[in-house]
Amino acid sequence: MTSGGRIEITGLTKRFGSFVAVDDLTFTVEPGRITGFLGPNGAGKTTTLRMLLGLVSPTSGSATIDGTAYQDLADPLGTVGAALEATNFHPGRSGRDHLRVLATAAGIPIARVDEMLEMTGIPAFARRRAGTYSLGMRQRLALAAALLGDPGVLILDEPANGLDPEGIHWLRGFLRHLSTDQHKTILVSSHLLQEVEQTVDDVVIIANGVLVKQGAMADMRGGGGAVVRTPDPARLSEALAGRGLTATPGSDGELVVGTEDLRLVGEAAHEAGLPVWQLSRKAADLEELFLELTSGTNRNLGPGPTEGVA
Template sequence: MSKAFRGHQAVDRVSFTVEPGTVTGFLGPNGAGKTTTLRCLLGLVRPDGGEGLVNGRSYASLPNPLAEVGAVLEATNLHPGRTGRNHLRVMCDAAGLPVSRAEEVLAEVGIAEAGNKRVGGYSMGMRQRLSLAGALLGDPGVLILDEPANGLDPEGIEWLRRFLRHQAHEKGVAVLVSSHVLAEVEQTVDDVVIIARGRLVHQGTLTEVTGDGESLHDAFLRLTSAGTDPHTVGDPK
């Protein structure tokens, strides 16, 4: 998949697969093309070449997108005057889901007691959890999350780790998570996809990228500074 903006190649022939039952970390320096890739995958930006597929279909062609893919790209697109519970109920109505799902996902993300509080009074971490709740409403088989740890305190980050691994390993969900918190990514993911300057530089298991005792942080720095040829970046020389 490729996408350029005003002559700048933001994404250059990036191709990878996220398997069911795994947490895949989507990593890259600032400006590497991660968010553009996710937005193309979710039909928010039209790629210039190639396409992003969810369960073998483009997002636009999914008959019931919320039931197949849940996504969180930012936690700021929430109406401050609505309660968390009403926010989710509106989403249920729009998607033809029973409003009881709002109660279930509020409990699943651990903010049931804040359901009647206006979103404008939520902390950043609570907004993140509410956005995650919205992504879960349709009980999708795919989750796409951009920086879900933003605003979470250490306890919240530990909760997120357990949550993501439960979704993948217990429910069989394919989880794609973009994050800059490499130490936490290393404790959470099964696979990694790394891009730099809009191009894929590594795809494989976490064990493969951190072989010989190398930390994910060190491997990330090596790979993202080694060039953009995916056939040569595995060589640290």
């Protein structure tokens, strides 16, 4: 078992002519945590991952794993596993043979192939031609390939694409096992916040190649205020206003108060002589926040490249 390394993106920029695909991007991904790399389609996520893996040369800045660029790693496959596409296999070759070719080329014991097939839940399909696989099965095969060298760092581009609800549930548990039990560093890109919000520990959000927010997912969930139910909402609103707190009616008779300090709301209700039926913090609408963060950033100029930017 290989523990993870620290991913560091520092001042990373990529220009295609006058088009800025990634613009002075800086963030870190810590071992033992799952980091969601989020942004709408065309935000620059895949370009960033390709620079991290040495597939695209940056215009400026750096992308390293434990301080070393990917092309300078002594054992690349044993350090970093990546699944950027679920189509990089010969369609006439079986899933098992695809992994065997990769293992042989990398000097990895063949026994590891069956172990990865079992771990990713595709042993029953191992002898079928990979070209007959569904998109969800191709995603699992790509994940098995990424894990062949038991790397400490795992980089996945849209890994839930094509998975059914059961497959998404499996993926969440599998990634949590890798990060928590094996202390691997996991970076997962997606253009859908709702797809990863139950999985990731941290988030990095970009739009048009620009960083717009980063931090712990738990912090993203904050800021929603408080929800309170009482038999006389109008009277409680007046009491809250007397304390400088705004309260707006909800869709089901509740009040949404502009504070996360439940004590202040409870004290206002007590002083007004009102019973409280419910008092809790209101989680922020993460999807609404995500759309708000990514809709107003547009610093790119000129026509974009014909391919390779996502």
